[in-house]
Amino acid sequence: MRVISLREWNDEQQVLKSKKLVGFFSSKRKITLLILLFIFFSIQPLFNKNHASQALMFTQKNTISKSSFLQAGDKFIKTIVIDAGHGGKDPGCIGSGNVYEKDIALDIAIKLGKYIEDSIKGVKVIYTRKTDKFIELYQRAAIANSNNADIFISIHCNYNPNPVFHGFESYIMGTHKTVANLAVSKRENESILLEKDFNSNSEYEGFDPNSPESDIIFSLYQNAFMEQSAKLASSLHESIKKNSVIHTKEVKQAGFLVLWKTAMPSMLVETGFLSNSEDLNFLNSDEGRKKLAHSMMLGFKNYRNWYSKL
Ligand SMILES: [Zn+2]
Numbered sequence: 001m002r003v004i005s006l007r008e009w010n011d012e013q014q015v016l017k018s019k020k021l022v023g024f025f026s027s028k029r030k031i032t033l034l035i036l037l038f039i040f041f042s043i044q045p046l047f048n049k050n051h052a053s054q055a056l057m058f059t060q061k062n063t064i065s066k067s068s069f070l071q072a073g074d075k076f077i078k079t080i081v082i083d084a085g086h087g088g089k090d091p092g093c094i095g096s097g098n099v100y101e102k103d104i105a106l107d108i109a110i111k112l113g114k115y116i117e118d119s120i121k122g123v124k125v126i127y128t129r130k131t132d133k134f135i136e137l138y139q140r141a142a143i144a145n146s147n148n149a150d151i152f153i154s155i156h157c158n159y160n161p162n163p164v165f166h167g168f169e170s171y172i173m174g175t176h177k178t179v180a181n182l183a184v185s186k187r188e189n190e191s192i193l194l195e196k197d198f199n200s201n202s203e204y205e206g207f208d209p210n211s212p213e214s215d216i217i218f219s220l221y222q223n224a225f226m227e228q229s230a231k232l233a234s235s236l237h238e239s240i241k242k243n244s245v246i247h248t249k250e251v252k253q254a255g256f257l258v259l260w261k262t263a264m265p266s267m268l269v270e271t272g273f274l275s276n277s278e279d280l281n282f283l284n285s286d287e288g289r290k291k292l293a294h295s296m297m298l299g300f301k302n303y304r305n306w307y308s309k310l
Contacts, residue, residue, distance in 0.1 A: 075307060075308055075310060076122060076304070076308050077123065077150040077151055077303075077304045077307060077308075078122060078123060078124060078150060079123070079124045079126060079147055079148060079149045079150050079151075080113075080116065080123060080124070080125055080126070080149060080150065080151040080152075080153065080300070081126045081127075081128065081143060081144040081147060081149040081151070081152045081153070082109045082112055082113050082125060082126070082127050082128070082153055082155065083109070083127075083128040083129075083140045083143075083144075083152065083153065083154040083155065083258065084102070084105040084106040084108075084109035084110075084127065084128065084129055084155055085101065085102065085105045085154055085155055085156040085157075085188070085191075085258075085268075086100075086101055086102035086105060086134075086156075086191060087102045087106065087129050087131075087132055087133050087134050087135060088102075088132060088133045088134030088135075089134050089194055090102065090134055090191050090194050092105065092156065092157065092191075093157060093158070093159035093187070093274050093275075094274065095157075095159075095274030095275065095280045095283075095284070096274075096277070096280060097280075097284075099274055099280060099283070099284050101156060101157040101159075101274060102132065103132070104157050104271070104274075104283050104284070104289070105155045105156055105157060105271075106129070106130075106131075106132065107286075107289050108155050108271060108289050108292060108293050108296075109127060109155050110127070110130065111289055111290060111293035111294075112153075112155070112293040112296050112297055112300075113125040113127060114293075115293055115294050115296075115297035116297050116300065116301075119297060119301065120297070120300075120301055120304065123304070126143065126144075126147050126149065128140045128143050128144075134194065136192075136195045136198075136201075137189075137191055137192055137195070137257045137258045138201065138203035138204065138257070138261060140154065140258050141258060141259070141260065141261040141262045142203075142261070144262050144263075144264060144266070145261070145262065145263050145264075149264050150264055150265075151232065151264060151265055151266070151300070152259070152262045152264055152265070152266035152267075153232075153266070153267055153268075153269060153296075153300075154256075154258050154259065154266070154267070154268040154269065155269050155271065156188060156268060156269060156270050156271065157270065157271055157272060157273070157274045157283060158184065158270040158271075158272060158273045158274070158275075158279075159187070159273060159274050159275045160273060160275050160276075161275070162275075163273075163275050163276050163277065164276070165273050165275065165276060166247055166272065166273050166276035166278060166279045167246060167247035167248060167249045167272065167273070167279070168237070168240055168245075168246045168247065168248045168249065168269070168270070168271055168272055168292075169248070169249035169250070169251075169252060169270045170233045170236060170237065170251055170252070170267050170268065170269045170270065171184065171185070171233075171251070171252050171253060171254050171256060171259075171267065171268045171270070172223075172226065172229040172230055172233055172251065172252075172253055172259070172266070172267050172268075173218075173221060173223050173226075173229065173253070173254075173255070173256060173259040173260060173262075173266065174218075174221070174223060174226065174253030174254065174255075175218060175219050175253060175254075175255065176215075176252075176253060176254040176255065177252075177253065178252075181252045181253065181254040182215070182254060184252075184254060184270065185215075185254035185255050185256050186209065188256055188257075188258070188268070189207075189209050189255075189256065189257045190209050191257075192204065192207070192209055192257060193209060193210075203261070204257070205217060207257065215255055217255075218255030218260070219255075221255070221260065225264060225265040225266065228265035228307070229265040229266055229267055230251060231265075231303060231306065231307075232265050232267055232299075232300070232303045233251040233267045234251055235299040235300065235302045235303035235306070236267075236269070236295075236296050236299035236300065236303075237250075237251060237299070238299060238302070239295045239296070239298040239299030239302065240292070240295045240296070240299065242295075243291070243294075243295045243298070245291045245292050245295045246271075246272055246279070246282060246288075246292065256268050269296070271283060271292060
């Protein structure tokens with residue numbers, strides 16, 4: 001029997017431990033471990049990078065959502081001015097059976113405003129007139145500007161000596177591209193002739209509907225809201241078309257005095273032709289005007305939703 005000291009025993013244990021460790025690392029396990037370590041250190045930077053990208057994307061996404069939300073809060077359309085064309089001594093165009101444009105326009109304007117107030121929360125409706133009274137064209141734009149309106153819609157009825165023409169069309173401010181578009185703006189601008197001293201009214205900058213050259217003043221017009229006005233008009237058209245209310249024509253451009261000085265997206269609606277019997281019957285019925293006003297409200301609502309997400 002070998003007698004060893006405690007120290008020698010400790011030394012032997014150390015040697016045995018080392019041999020075990022060497023045994024552990026000297027086998028196939030050593031190679032496997034090295035491979036695993038190599039793989040781990042190779043993919044770690046990649047893992048960190050992906051993680052970092054994900055974190056960045058998350059941050060960006062949250063930032064975008066937040067800023068969009070803030071913009072949406074700022075960009076809600078809060079005020080709309082609805083302008084019933086003509087009024088008082090200015091009847092507008094007159095359809096068969098003494099149907100006056102001023103009356104049709106006023107009723108559609110009030111119906112539209114009511115539908116907006118009932119269906120769209122947070123929108124204040126202002127009318128340029130709620131009764132049968134004459135208002136100068138420049139005053140209508142001034143009402144919208146002084147109320148800081150976000151939208152201006154002027155409501156009218158169309159007329160053409162040829163009774164075949166029919167349907168809903170709308171205009172945004174700009175240079176007319178056809179003689180027909182010019183004719184519509186000329187007819188609507190003629191309301192100015194009923195205004196006292198329009199010649200000396202500086203608001204019109206010398207515009208005279210009797211002068212063929214007068215229209216040139218509109219060619220200098222810079223429309224900062226053209227895109228939004230066009231979008232508003234097409235939203236109304238889409239809604240009316242979708243609900244099959246009345247035949248719709250395209251959105252057009254021409255120089256309208258009533259839109260000229262508005263400082264917000266604006267449009268002029270020609271709801272239908274009083275010179276066409278089908279349109280006349282439709283516009284002269286309470287049901288027809290209700291359908292039209294309701295579809296216009298839905299179109300405005302769609303535009304408002306689109307705008308708030310910009
Ligand atoms: Zn009119």
